[in-house]
Amino acid sequence: MADIARKANAQWMGDLKGGKGNISTESGTVKNAQYSFSTRFENGTGTNPEELLAAAHAGCFTMQLCAILAGHGHDPQDVRTEATCEMVKDGPGFKVSAMKLNVRGKVGNIDQAEFEKHVAQAAKMCPLSKVMEGNVDITHEAVLE
Secondary structure, three states: OOOOOOOEEEEEEOOOOOOEEEEEEOOOOOOOEEEEHHHHHOOOOOEOHHHHHHHHHHHHHHHHHHHHHHHOOOEEEEEEEEEEEEEEEEOOEEEEEEEEEEEEEEEEOOOHHHHHHHHHHHHHHOHHHHHHOOOOEEEEEEEEO
16 A cells, blocks of 8 residues: 555547647646646747646655755755656657756855765655656756756
8 A cells, every 4th residue: 555645637538639628636726727738839828737737846856955965964945846747759649858957055064066966866765756767867957056
């Protein structure tokens, strides 16, 4: 049995290009967020699975990094991560090929080299990084402010 279980759901109506759908989370934070072919493969208004994956990875990674920093006696005052999820053509479809993490942090009692070391550690330890390990190239840039 799982220690933690979270739910989300999606609905799709129609074919791939002409259809549309919505995504919701159990918590209600995301509720009936619209997605479609144009929000996924063009720049239409709404969300898409890759944007949600990037948001989830940014959140998971940032929490992991702050836990590591605090555990080493540093003060994570303000840590921000922008995650960019990249897809490439893969045969008849697409695949997520890369996740780029751009981390900026205001952290007490640390220098740039040690901050980068902890960023690299968090990039390997966060649960969502582990899900992608071996399938997605995860890179990171770390700037201590």
